[in-house]
Amino acid sequence: MGYEEVMEKVTEIAREIFEDEELVLKDETVAADVDGWDSLTHLALMNEIENEFEIKFQMKEVQGIKNVGELVRVIVERIS
Amino acid sequence: MTFTSLEFIFIFFPLCIAGYYLLPKKCRNYFLLAASLVFYAAGEWKRMYILVAGIIVNYVFGLLLSREYKAKKAKLLILISSIIYNFGILFYYKLLLYRYGSGVILPLGLSYFTFRTVSYCLDVYWEMMPANKNIADVALYISFFPQISMGPISSYSDFARDMYERSFDTRLFLDGVKRIIMGLFKKLVIANSLVGLVDASFNMDPASRSISLAWLGLIAYLIQLYFDFAGYSDIAIGLGGMFGFTLPENFNYPYAASSLKDFWNRWHMTLGAWMKSYIYIPIFRACQGKKMKQLTCYLLGSLGVWLFSGAWHGVGMKTIYFGLYYFLFIAGERLFEDWKKARRKKLGLKKRPDTLLEKTGAHIYAAVFILIGQLLFKCQSVSQYVGYLGSMLGITGNSANQTETYFYLKQDIVILVIGGIFSFPLIPFATKRIKAAGGEKVIKALSPVVYLVLFLISLAFAFTSTYKSFVYFMF
Incomplete structure (x- = not known):
């Protein structure tokens, strides 16, 4: 699965969790840009992504990922 | 020596700023460490060994946590030992407090440097940061004087960034001066002035304390508590800013x-x-x-x-x-x-x-x-x-x-x-x-x-x- 596809899937999951059908994620999107992205929804998002792609994030990724672009890159790296 | 004491405002603080900016860049972290240890010793000379031991022990824990081990659980065991060591001391003093009451005084900043030592060990364990090979840097993180007595608590990852990459920033410096003044005002003028009212209301027995005094006393206490801690935090953040550190905010109009x-x-x-x-x-x-x-x-x-x-x-x-x-x-x-x-x-x-x-x-x-x-x-x-x-x-x-x-x-x-x-x-x-x-x-x-x-x-x-x-x- 390529970068674009992963981004699409992540967007789909994020729309469900943040209850926003029109949500658009970009590489530079950070938590503060998205309404409702707090620690609880962040952990829910991480969990959904883990289930969807069958991967496991490390703590440094859960707590240290800076923006959506970095998140997608980590997923791509993990599934390839 | 608290931030609002005259010896801090007129002696320690001016000497620190002067010394810091007169020295070449590569010596500045060492200077801040020395200043922090002097600050601590001035407040807590007798039990300073707890801080010094904390620095040495956690420096070693950091090195141990950054190594790879054959046994799977070895790293986790080291981590648990570090947490038991750090929180054990805090727990011991809390027990004393419980047993002997308010006569027991916690060593200066014990809670706050414990938060920092645990943050250091966990950040290294989770590989968010590499262990620091320089004990002086670990010591500066743990004992940094603007933060040691009451925070704000910086995570090791955040502090390390400033420790190595900061440069002089006029705005940060001037904002720092303003924050310190704001902090002094909040603490000395507002919080301290309400102590009399708060004590009078809380020391009275329930039957002789009127409804109006009870409400007035509680509202005054809320203001006192907030300005006491927010004032302190302003001063700490301002001091950090004057040395080029961006310290985290502690209050946002709670x-x-x-x-x-x-x-x-x-x-x-x-x-x-x-x-x-x-x-x-x-x-x-x-x-x-x-x-x-x-x-x-x-x-x-x-x-x-x-x-x-x-x-x-x-x-x-x-x-x-x-x-x-x-x-x-x-x-x-x-x-x-x-x-x-x-x-x-x-x-x-x-x-x-x-x-x-x-x-x-x-x-x-x-x-x-x-x-x-x-x-x-x-x-x-x-x-x-x-x-x-x-x-x-x-x-x-x-x-x-x-x-x-x-x-x-x-x-x-x-x-x-x-x-x-x-x-x-x-x-x-x-x-x-x-x-x-x-x-x-x-x-x-x-x-x-x-x-x-x-x-x-x-x-x-x-x-x-x-x-x-x-x-x-x-x-």
């Missing part, structure tokens, strides 16, 4: 909160951030790993945070009550949000912004339960708490009014009003309005004068003040 969760996102924010990173998220992730439901993970993580917070904020049974009070309210707020979300889904409704009525209701709800929660924070025992609450409600056989109310109201009215104004984001709001109306030049011209006046008033209070301590020193 009394303007719209829920108890919101309150704790605005009050002692760095403790909240610390508990989130090192308690809540690890518990939550462990539960997710066990395939538990999202709500169960949330409740367990949250319970962990509040039991810890309770234990940190007090001793004995009170710790449990304090923790459970906030846990139940905040979990309740979460369940209410979940219920609203489920209902929206069921009815196919969209998320909409709150109406004015809902917003007002939320603020009133938050104000009432913050008031009751802070009362619990202040009271030494449950009986004192019940007695005080009884006085407020007028069910202790007390009168509605008494002469003390008028006396203190007359004495402290100016401070209470200023405190009230500064407790809500009215000044930033007004400044924004004035700027929008083209008054930016006026603000720029007036600002130095205002700060000078605030500084002079604060100094006058520093010279006459007899109350030397800070509320949060006792933790």
Whole structure:
């Protein structure tokens, strides 16, 4: 699965969790840009992504990922 | 030596700034370390070995945690030992406090440097940061004098960035000066002035404390507590800024909160951030790993945070009550949000912004339960708490009014009003309005004068003040 596809899937999951059908994620999107992205929804998002792609994030990724672009890159790296 | 003492303002602080900027860049971290150790020794010479041992032990733990081991559990075991060592000392002193009462005084900054040592070990364990090979840098992180006595608590990852990459920034420096003046004013002029009223109200027995004095005393206490700690934090952040460090904010107008969760996102924010990173998220992730439901993970993580917070904020049974009070309210707020979300889904409704009525209701709800929660924070025992609450409600056989109310109201009215104004984001709001109306030049011209006046008033209070301590020193 390529970068674009992963981004699409992540967007789909994020729309469900943040209850926003029109949500658009970009590489530079950070938590503060998205309404409702707090620690609880962040952990829910991480969990959904883990289930969807069958991967496991490390703590440094859960707590240290800076923006959506970095998140997608980590997923791509993990599934390839 | 506290930040508001004359020896700090007129001797230690000027010497630090001068020494720091006279020295070449590569010596500056060493200079700050030396200054921090002098600062600590001046306040806590006898038990300074606890800090020094903490530095050495955690430096070694850091190195051990950054190595690879054949045995799978070896690293985890080292991590657990480090946590037991660091929290063990804090726990020991809390036990002494429980056993012998308030005569026991915690070593200066013990809680705050414990948060830092644990942060260091966990950041290294999680590979968020490499272990530091230079013991002087680890020592600076643990003992940095602007933060050691009462925070704000920086995570190791954040502090390390500034430790190596900061450069002189005029704006940060000048904002630092302003923050220090603001902090001195908050602490010396506002918080300290209300001590008399607060003590008078809380030391009275429930039957002789009138309803009016009970309310006045509690409101004064809320203002005192906030300005005491926020004033200290301003000074700490300002000091850090003058040395080129961007320290994290600790307060964001907590009394303007719209829920108890919101309150704790605005009050002692760095403790909240610390508990989130090192308690809540690890518990939550462990539960997710066990395939538990999202709500169960949330409740367990949250319970962990509040039991810890309770234990940190007090001793004995009170710790449990304090923790459970906030846990139940905040979990309740979460369940209410979940219920609203489920209902929206069921009815196919969209998320909409709150109406004015809902917003007002939320603020009133938050104000009432913050008031009751802070009362619990202040009271030494449950009986004192019940007695005080009884006085407020007028069910202790007390009168509605008494002469003390008028006396203190007359004495402290100016401070209470200023405190009230500064407790809500009215000044930033007004400044924004004035700027929008083209008054930016006026603000720029007036600002130095205002700060000078605030500084002079604060100094006058520093010279006459007899109350030397800070509320949060006792933790």
